[in-house]
Amino acid sequence: MRQSELFTKPRKDAPKDEISKSASLLIRAGYIDKLHSGVYTYLPLGLRVLKNIENIIREEINSLGAQELLLPSLHPKENWEKTGRWSAMDDLYKVTDSSGREFALAGTHEEVIVPLMKQFISSYKDLPVAVFQIQNKFRMELRAKSGILRGREFIMKDLYSFHADEGNLGAFYERAKDAYISIFKRAGIGERTHFTYASGGSFSKYSHEFQTVTEAGEDTIHICMKCGVAINDEVKKEHDVCSDCGMAEFKKEKAIEVGNIFKLKTKYSEPFDLTFKNERGENEKVLMGCYGIGLGRLMGAVAEVCADDKGLAWPDALAPFRYHMLLLGADAGTKRFAEELYTEFGKKNIPVLYDDREGVSAGEKFSVADLVGIPTRIVVSDTTVAKGMVEVKKRGEDATKLVLGPDLLRM
Amino acid sequence: MRQSELFTKPRKDAPKDEISKSASLLIRAGYIDKLHSGVYTYLPLGLRVLKNIENIIREEINSLGAQELLLPSLHPKENWEKTGRWSAMDDLYKVTDSSGREFALAGTHEEVIVPLMKQFISSYKDLPVAVFQIQNKFRMELRAKSGILRGREFIMKDLYSFHADEGNLGAFYERAKDAYISIFKRAGIGERTHFTYASGGSFSKYSHEFQTVTEAGEDTIHICMKCGVAINDEVKKEHDVCSDCGMAEFKKEKAIEVGNIFKLKTKYSEPFDLTFKNERGENEKVLMGCYGIGLGRLMGAVAEVCADDKGLAWPDALAPFRYHMLLLGADAGTKRFAEELYTEFGKKNIPVLYDDREGVSAGEKFSVADLVGIPTRIVVSDTTVAKGMVEVKKRGEDATKLVLGPDLLRM
Numbered sequence: 001m002r003q004s005e006l007f008t009k010p011r012k013d014a015p016k017d018e019i020s021k022s023a024s025l026l027i028r029a030g031y032i033d034k035l036h037s038g039v040y041t042y043l044p045l046g047l048r049v050l051k052n053i054e055n056i057i058r059e060e061i062n063s064l065g066a067q068e069l070l071l072p073s074l075h076p077k078e079n080w081e082k083t084g085r086w087s088a089m090d091d092l093y094k095v096t097d098s099s100g101r102e103f104a105l106a107g108t109h110e111e112v113i114v115p116l117m118k119q120f121i122s123s124y125k126d127l128p129v130a131v132f133q134i135q136n137k138f139r140m141e142l143r144a145k146s147g148i149l150r151g152r153e154f155i156m157k158d159l160y161s162f163h164a165d166e167g168n169l170g171a172f173y174e175r176a177k178d179a180y181i182s183i184f185k186r187a188g189i190g191e192r193t194h195f196t197y198a199s200g201g202s203f204s205k206y207s208h209e210f211q212t213v214t215e216a217g218e219d220t221i222h223i224c225m226k227c228g229v230a231i232n233d234e235v236k237k238e239h240d241v242c243s244d245c246g247m248a249e250f251k252k253e254k255a256i257e258v259g260n261i262f263k264l265k266t267k268y269s270e271p272f273d274l275t276f277k278n279e280r281g282e283n284e285k286v287l288m289g290c291y292g293i294g295l296g297r298l299m300g301a302v303a304e305v306c307a308d309d310k311g312l313a314w315p316d317a318l319a320p321f322r323y324h325m326l327l328l329g330a331d332a333g334t335k336r337f338a339e340e341l342y343t344e345f346g347k348k349n350i351p352v353l354y355d356d357r358e359g360v361s362a363g364e365k366f367s368v369a370d371l372v373g374i375p376t377r378i379v380v381s382d383t384t385v386a387k388g389m390v391e392v393k394k395r396g397e398d399a400t401k402l403v404l405g406p407d408l409l410r411m
Numbered sequence: 412m413r414q415s416e417l418f419t420k421p422r423k424d425a426p427k428d429e430i431s432k433s434a435s436l437l438i439r440a441g442y443i444d445k446l447h448s449g450v451y452t453y454l455p456l457g458l459r460v461l462k463n464i465e466n467i468i469r470e471e472i473n474s475l476g477a478q479e480l481l482l483p484s485l486h487p488k489e490n491w492e493k494t495g496r497w498s499a500m501d502d503l504y505k506v507t508d509s510s511g512r513e514f515a516l517a518g519t520h521e522e523v524i525v526p527l528m529k530q531f532i533s534s535y536k537d538l539p540v541a542v543f544q545i546q547n548k549f550r551m552e553l554r555a556k557s558g559i560l561r562g563r564e565f566i567m568k569d570l571y572s573f574h575a576d577e578g579n580l581g582a583f584y585e586r587a588k589d590a591y592i593s594i595f596k597r598a599g600i601g602e603r604t605h606f607t608y609a610s611g612g613s614f615s616k617y618s619h620e621f622q623t624v625t626e627a628g629e630d631t632i633h634i635c636m637k638c639g640v641a642i643n644d645e646v647k648k649e650h651d652v653c654s655d656c657g658m659a660e661f662k663k664e665k666a667i668e669v670g671n672i673f674k675l676k677t678k679y680s681e682p683f684d685l686t687f688k689n690e691r692g693e694n695e696k697v698l699m700g701c702y703g704i705g706l707g708r709l710m711g712a713v714a715e716v717c718a719d720d721k722g723l724a725w726p727d728a729l730a731p732f733r734y735h736m737l738l739l740g741a742d743a744g745t746k747r748f749a750e751e752l753y754t755e756f757g758k759k760n761i762p763v764l765y766d767d768r769e770g771v772s773a774g775e776k777f778s779v780a781d782l783v784g785i786p787t788r789i790v791v792s793d794t795t796v797a798k799g800m801v802e803v804k805k806r807g808e809d810a811t812k813l814v815l816g817p818d819l820l821r822m
Contacts, residue, residue, distance in 0.1 A: 007478055007540045008533050033527055035483050041482040042526060050481070067418055070453040070461070072446055073547065074564050095504050095516065099549050105506065105516070116444055116452060120418050131419045138485065140508050153485050404427060 003355040022304035023147020029233025038144025038152035046322035061181040066130035077102040079111040082271045091140040107139040115274040132159035148296040161289040198232040210259035217256035225249040263290040290342035312373030321353040326365045327384035338380040414766040433715035436560020449555025449563035471590040480629035488513040490522040493682045502551040518550040525683040544569035559707040571704040599726025605641035618685040621670035628667035636660040639806035675699040723784030735785035737776045740793035749791040
């Protein structure tokens with residue numbers, strides 16, 4: 001894409017009403033825009049990152065054999081009264097229509113997925129089954145000051161699994177855990193993301209979280225010095241030693257929860273009477289698991305931990321473009337060289353942001369490239385073109401190297 | 412995908428609370444599920460159709476040079492007060508948070524796209540620009556009895572264009588019109604979809620609609636017998652002759668609006684003071700166009716007009732799978748033949764729904780295939796396999812032909 005045609009423009013000044021580093025950088029670089037507290041627009045650059053995250057998540061969740069669907073956001077009050085969460089969940093937005101009928105604006109989807117699956121699950125032969133969606137959630141957050149790390153409206157992948165017995169639930173849970181590990185690794189934050197023992201919050205008694213170490217995190221975790229598994233501070237006093245390896249040496253860190261998985265067991269099958277007939281013809285309750293990842297939060301967490309004082313620095317898999325090509329210099333031959341290279345990238349479907357803006361200084365183009373944080377910067381200037389080359393630099397490294405144009409197309 | 416693993420199951424009986432033919436068929440075949448009036452879940456088959464529609468629309472709108480973004484649904488009341496629609500729009504859902512602050516649950520997005528673009532448009536050099544999104548909308552429909560043809564919550568592609576003068580707006584408007592024609596043609600309803608002169612509704616004084624002829628439509632249109640352009644009944648008395656070719660012979664038909672395009676001009680730039688500096692340094696108001704297509708409505712319209720008394724009949728481009736392969740007969744060799752073919756389809760990324768269900772009669776499999784409406788049915792039976800062949804039949808045709816397995820893979 002030509003940067004001259006991109007309608008967003010980088011901002012020199014940090015927005016005054018953002019205390020979150022990631023939100024401030026994402027706004028300055030033109031990835032997101034704040035509509036109001038906790039509610040953001042994804043601009044073209046930001047939507048490209050979000051789609052990359054979505055594709056990674058979809059691939060990994062599909063590989064579990066889960067089937068994708070799309071649930072609505074407007075839920076009948078009756079469904080939420082059945083689980084008691086109509087009154088118990090204080091971050092639930094409620095809507096009344098002109099006939100006086102009340103609806104929940106879904107912050108989670110157990111209240112509709114369970115009655116839906118009840119239509120299709122009646123026998124042990126229908127189990128196990130897992131379904132997921134990638135869809136909007138609404139939560140009336142009191143602390144919506146962390147940019148897209150904690151939104152009032154946000155996109156989430158939520159996966160629900162249904163099982164005949166605990167062994168089957170446990171086996172799927174382990175596979176889901178591995179898929180999550182793979183997602184965070186592919187998103188570039190694998191090394192600083194820890195599988196964490198945690199309380200169940202409003203969902204269930206026990207849960208596991210994936211916590212990414214960052215000063216911007218609102219949680220505190222204790223990371224086992226031996227195996228890397230962590231314990232959330234909220235349940236640390238129940239755990240003297242690491243739950244996995246038994247060691248007692250921990251490192252305390254601030255972290256942000258980027259994913260969570262719960263064994264719901266019969267918590268939601270009970271209120272909706274979701275049962276199945278076992279092999280002996282007896283009715284049993286269906287056991288459930290649920291597994292969430294907020295896409296915006298993951299994007300914000302990656303932005304947060306991969307940024308430096310010059311701007312964002314995306315991992316390859318999440319970056320909106322593979323290359324950021326800067327045209328410097330006014331020579332007609334230089335421009336022709338850049339245009340031809342851009343055309344070749346297009347033919348090969350290599351995503352490039354091409355800074356073809358005229359009347360913008362080299363210094364300004366360099367600082368914008370650092371701010372936007374595309375992994376590889378390519379400079380096409382009078383000097384490089386005189387040698388028939390371009391200059392290539394990785395974001396976050398100082399070293400540059402001269403490369404032949406055709407070599408770049410093979411990289 | 413193996414039909415034995417698909418968690419949804421075809422229903423023999425029509426749902427009692429659906430008067431819409433398309434909704435009834437889509438529910439029976441397992442494409443959608445009704446949560447409550449006007450609010451539906453897209454099940455795996457339905458989501459595949461919806462994604463096909465989304466991809467067609469995205470390709471066509473991208474080809475206009477429009478840039479994709481994603482706007483939020485929770486809008487501050489103040490934005491809607493500025494345009495007067497907070498009180499004027501009677502299908503607007505309103506939400507109040509615990510602090511008493513009010514929000515609109517967006518049924519359209521002019522109220523946030525205009526202030527957003529105001530940040531980036533200041534000069535004639537910033538124009539023209541067009542942006543779009545594919546996102547949820549909420550409208551408090553009184554008549555929500557047409558299934559996904561008229562939802563209270565639905566996915567829409569909304570495109571907004573911004574121009575310096577009427578000539579530029581007009582030229583883009585014509586290109587958008589052509590993109591719409593292309594979308595409906597690719598979706599398989601080109602021949603029965605008419606470009607229609609209509610009133611502006613709550614948006615503007617004038618608009619154009621794309622109307623698809625069907626008995627299920629809530630609109631009446633008058634189609635010019637010569638050129639095929641139509642006039643909506645609501646403005647027919649203002650048009651004695653066809654607006655395009657001047658002929659006066661019309662055919663009256665029931666139809667459903669599957670798309671609409673509006674020249675908003677300064678209707679929304681005025682309340683938000685969206686202006687630009689022209690080449691002489693003077694401030695002028697930005698001119699706007701907006702262009703909508705409801706994805707679910709398009710899916711419902713195609714379902715409606717392409718169905719017959721046996722069930723759905725998808726056009727190739729929208730079908731959830733290219734082939735519906737039915738395994739009939741209990742012979743081990745027959746099953747092996749089908750399994751090998753299914754594996755080959757997988758290797759070639761050809762999407763196939765493979766009815767490998769055991770204990771289901773041939774008659775049942777045939778009637779489900781007709782109900783689900785995948786364009787091409789493949790039967791693998793003891794008889795066909797004895798000849799080393801499979802039987803191929805197009806949905807809606809009676810003729811069958813025997814084809815060699817390898818030939819099928821090249822089709």
